[in-house]
Amino acid sequence: xxxxxxxxxxxxxxxxxxxxxxxxxxxxxxxxxxxxxxxxxxxxxxxxxxxxxxxxxxxxxxxxxxxxxxxxxxxxxxxxxxxxxxxxxxxxxxxxxxxxxxxxxxxxxxxxxxxxxxxxxxxxxxxxxxxxxxxxxxxxxxxxxxxxxxxxxxxxxxxxxxxxxxxxxxxxxxxxxxxxxxxxxxxxxxxxxxxxxxxxxxxxxxxxxxxxxxxxxxxxxxxxxxxxxxxxxxxxxxxxxxxxxxxxxxxxxxxxxxxxxxxxxxxxxxxxxxxxxxxxxxxxxxxxxxxxxxxxxxxxxxxxxxxxxxxxxxxxxxxxxxxxxxxxxxxxxxxxxxxxxxxxxxxxxxxxxxxxxxxxxxxxxxxxxxxxxxxxxxxxxxxxxxxxxxxxxxxxxxxxxxxxxxxxxxxxxxxxxxxx
Numbered sequence: 001x002x003x004x005x006x007x008x009x010x011x012x013x014x015x016x017x018x019x020x021x022x023x024x025x026x027x028x029x030x031x032x033x034x035x036x037x038x039x040x041x042x043x044x045x046x047x048x049x050x051x052x053x054x055x056x057x058x059x060x061x062x063x064x065x066x067x068x069x070x071x072x073x074x075x076x077x078x079x080x081x082x083x084x085x086x087x088x089x090x091x092x093x094x095x096x097x098x099x100x101x102x103x104x105x106x107x108x109x110x111x112x113x114x115x116x117x118x119x120x121x122x123x124x125x126x127x128x129x130x131x132x133x134x135x136x137x138x139x140x141x142x143x144x145x146x147x148x149x150x151x152x153x154x155x156x157x158x159x160x161x162x163x164x165x166x167x168x169x170x171x172x173x174x175x176x177x178x179x180x181x182x183x184x185x186x187x188x189x190x191x192x193x194x195x196x197x198x199x200x201x202x203x204x205x206x207x208x209x210x211x212x213x214x215x216x217x218x219x220x221x222x223x224x225x226x227x228x229x230x231x232x233x234x235x236x237x238x239x240x241x242x243x244x245x246x247x248x249x250x251x252x253x254x255x256x257x258x259x260x261x262x263x264x265x266x267x268x269x270x271x272x273x274x275x276x277x278x279x280x281x282x283x284x285x286x287x288x289x290x291x292x293x294x295x296x297x298x299x300x301x302x303x304x305x306x307x308x309x310x311x312x313x314x315x316x317x318x319x320x321x322x323x324x325x326x327x328x329x330x331x332x333x334x335x336x337x338x339x340x341x342x343x344x345x346x347x348x349x350x351x352x353x354x355x356x357x358x359x360x361x362x363x364x365x366x367x368x369x370x371x372x373x374x375x376x377x378x379x380x381x382x383x384x385x386x387x388x389x390x391x392x393x394x395x396x397x398x399x400x401x402x403x404x405x406x407x408x409x410x411x412x413x414x415x416x417x418x419x420x
Contacts, residue, residue, distance in 0.1 A: 217293050
């Protein structure tokens with residue numbers, strides 16, 4: 001059927017057949033209407049939608065029924081088929097629902113990497129990672145200055161919300177932390193766009209899970225090079241994959257609300273295939289390599305460039321971010337927090353040394369009545385350490401090292417059987 005003919009037939013059936021039968025159904029429905037709001041009762045009722053579909057000979061009339069009573073009305077559908085001379089595509093589609101926002105734009109408890117987050121006066125960005133300071137052992141949320149500190153306009157203690165205000169977060173019920181520190185923008189040149197918020201007491205987190213990607217495995221142990229495949233989870237585009245197109249880019253000028261700001265030593269990334277690597281709202285996303293090791297913190301991007309024409313993304317080197325804020329990635333729920341020096345030492349620990357330290361940890365845990373649920377040999381950034389699981393937070397500080405071997409702790413709660 002020709003396109004013009006289908007359009008004319010659609011108009012004819014809509015006015016002559018569909019409208020009268022829908023009116024009859026609404027009138028009938030009023031007699032059996034259950035108690036509900038008047039607004040709901042007066043709203044449009046599910047019936048039939050008409051459109052144009054492709055066919056082997058050109059085009060056909062598309063009929064989409066939303067009520068079984070219409071689908072079961074053989075004479076009604078037969079009349080449509082007759083007028084369309086058989087060139088009709090009839091399908092029952094049922095009740096249609098609005099599409100729910102993706103998980104990373106919704107309220108998430110416990111908190112996860114990649115979810116919507118923002119200062120109470122900012123639209124929405126992305127929670128990049130959970131971090132800790134070596135001086136206080138507290139848990140912090142990592143993202144950009146322009147996400148958590150409102151481009152230097154925020155104040156220490158300002159509420160940080162999950163989800164961000166643009167996604168429905170409100171200051172009273174969605175607060176998860178308080179702005180704690182940020183790297184102020186420099187009029188001349190900058191290395192990072194970064195800030196942290198102290199996690200509120202009682203807010204639970206999932207530390208290492210990168211939904212759809214795997215488990216965060218610490219920092220990359222090799223310099224990042226062009227051609228490296230990378231991934232990220234962000235508030236807007238979710239999980240995307242890309243490739244590093246350039247490193248150590250200087251004089252990257254980024255437009256902010258407060259003006260143009262220049263950055264040096266930045267990472268450039270393009271999306272794989274026909275997809276962009278990021279979009280507005282992905283700012284603050286943690287970027288990882290194929291080994292699930294952190295390499296960058298996403299902060300900017302454009303709509304042009306890249307081999308696929310979908311725009312380029314820019315990221316701070318994660319090492320520069322951690323150094324500027326004096327923080328470490330929180331890979332475990334540390335109570336005694338191992339420093340970067342401890343991680344370097346861990347790379348030299350032998351299995352025998354780790355096993356001996358583990359044996360001593362077992363003795364110490366029994367003598368001092370630690371709330372331990374397991375003691376073993378663990379791995380930290382590719383090196384060995386003693387791993388201690390605890391059922392609850394201990395009342396006193398536990399040792400950070402045993403015979404020079406780093407000790408990491410994680411609160412696992414009580415371990416229970418899992419019957420079917």
